[in-house]
Amino acid sequence: MTVFQQVKKIYLDRKAENSGQVNNLLKKLPNLPVEVVEEVKDIQQEIRLASDPVGESKQLIFLTEQKSFIRPCPCTSGCFGCGYWTLDLDLNCPFDCSYCILQKYLEGQPITLATNREHLRKELEQFFARERTEVIRIGTGELADSLALEELTGNAIFLADIFRNRPGYLLELKSKAASIQTLMSITPVPNLILSWSLNPESVIRSEEKGTASLEERFQSAVAAAKHGYRLGFHFDPIIHYPGWEEDYQSVVLRLFKLIPEEAISWISLGTLRFPPDLPLVARRRFPKSSIYEHEFVRSWDGKFRYPRPLRLRMYESIVEMISQFGSDKKIYLCMESPEVWEVITRKIKKGRHLNTFPFPWEN
């Protein structure tokens, strides 16, 4: 069963009725009721009537035109950013992770698919025409999973085609899915990085509902590397629980057993963090999860994080595991403070070279 088989109904924005992608998308979703609506609010009202509005929002698809697609990754105030750009082609995700901030952030937004990809093409052309001094990293995995709906949308190969022959721009497709069939059918694009979120299988089973297993993610990564794609991996969010270290060690060992080190472009690390209003929704939706019952501190940006000494210990431990395979120079941290960066950078012992890509903090 593909993830989009959980979809119950399609809503079509009246303004997008004649939009380019509509027919293609509807053809791939036969036998589903389609309702034309004036605006997304009409759907949100229906979603709010469900006993689990977030769960409901993941079963409804809204086809609409997006006004714009590209923006700088907002990161979080007071953090050492990584200069990332986001490309928001879809909103919301069919997967259901207990730690996902979209549960609060999207507030009842159905899975929203952009039907005006040609507009995106134009916006990207303008983006490419801008003056730049460094390699640009851009990705679609911020407000959606980059590959979860690929069989339906074909967005990945659409973007691959646009980014081909744009060597100064690294397109990242970040996922917890194993659906890479469309990407395997094309000649690999050297500046396309296929990346997967990694967590121990026990965490995937308990906290990442509907996603591919760890082994499925690895097997997809192996196939992608063999096909010639470059890869990225994200240990994010790293969860602390009794036995976490052994479990993450196993993931790292498996990663480097299966994936050739030279195929890896980057590895990011980020421990669990969340805004204050997330636990209430998440506890309601995932009563068996206990990730929110840990010791946290409210940090500089208002988000809750594990205490800094614990975060440091976790980062240092995983950096140590990765450095045994010579990949420590490819590590960066996500949404971390300069204080933590400083310690971890020292740990990496200035081993970072420009053979990955120039991070802004290396200048």
Add this chain to the structure above:
Amino acid sequence: MVSGWRRIEAAKICGLKELPALEIKEALSDLEVMKVTFFDNYGQRRFSIAEKALAVKRLSDFGLSSEEIIARILPLLELPPERPTLDILLKLSKLPVGLEKIHQKDWKLSTVELFLNFPDQEQLWLLRLIENLTHNQQKEAIELFYCLKKRKKKSLRKLLEKPGLESYQKAFKNNRLLADDQLLSILRKEAYPQMFRLNELIGQTIKQLRLPEKVSLDYDRTLEKTHLKLMAEVRSVFELETYLNQLVKSFNDENWAKLFDILNNQGQ
């Protein structure tokens, strides 16, 4: 009379014989009367979550559909217009005892939701236990109990078997009222052991430094920032020089190094 009882009483006291009134020709249902009277009152003062819950229950009993309550009433009550909110309000309105206490301490929806996760018997006990605490302390106590209960996978009774909590355990058994700052302090220590231990250690180390009078050290209690802030109250260059000299002399004290080691997560 749908609305305006108190205005009539006030007019009588003022000696008025006549008052303008709006005559409603069509027959109003109980539900319509309820809606008019409730929102007439609601416009005059802030309602607590307990009052909102009772109003919603009444509207529901009079036949107002869930859909209408969610879409029209909850936004007017300044509550998230979604089914889970309605479910929480209805559950709260049916609370066998304690609704008045929740009203008096003006709980927020989030506190109510956490509280309703406790089994009935624990709800009763919790309400008695925290009765004397302030609004914010009650909120914190419920959050701490919820977190510890789930983290340790224990009932409240079992949680209270920890040394230092014997008196509260006794209160739990005897259903007596007992709650104070000490309980919150013990719960905090239990819920944030790492931060508690480090802050305690930093506090002790600062004390051992024997800083000059009117000189103090401050730091980020969340330990996210690693720097110390040094503050001195001085009224003259002489005082400033004296304090600085005393400080410089104290740098040989190994507690300075210890302090920075703790802040920088080094050493122990």
